[in-house]
Amino acid sequence: MKMTSKQLFAAPKVARRAKGRFDRGMEAVSAARTRATEIARQCAALPRLVPTNASQRRRLARLRLA
Numbered sequence: 001m002k003m004t005s006k007q008l009f010a011a012p013k014v015a016r017r018a019k020g021r022f023d024r025g026m027e028a029v030s031a032a033r034t035r036a037t038e039i040a041r042q043c044a045a046l047p048r049l050v051p052t053n054a055s056q057r058r059r060l061a062r063l064r065l066a
Contacts (some may be wrong), residue, residue, distance in 0.1 A: 010018070051057040 049060060051060050
């Protein structure tokens with residue numbers, strides 16, 4: 001995300017605050033992406049559920065479509 005001209009040519013204090021918010025936002029997004037990757041890796045390592053009867057098969061089929 002680029003800073004707007006209003007942010008770039010604002011008073012120094014306002015520009016510093018805007019840049020700080022921008023940087024913190026980018027750090028938050030990066031950390032969330034890292035956590036999501038780790039969670040996906042853990043879920044992929046879990047064994048797949050094997051249905052034992054017809055109702056479980058139907059329920060799993062509905063969950064996979066969602």
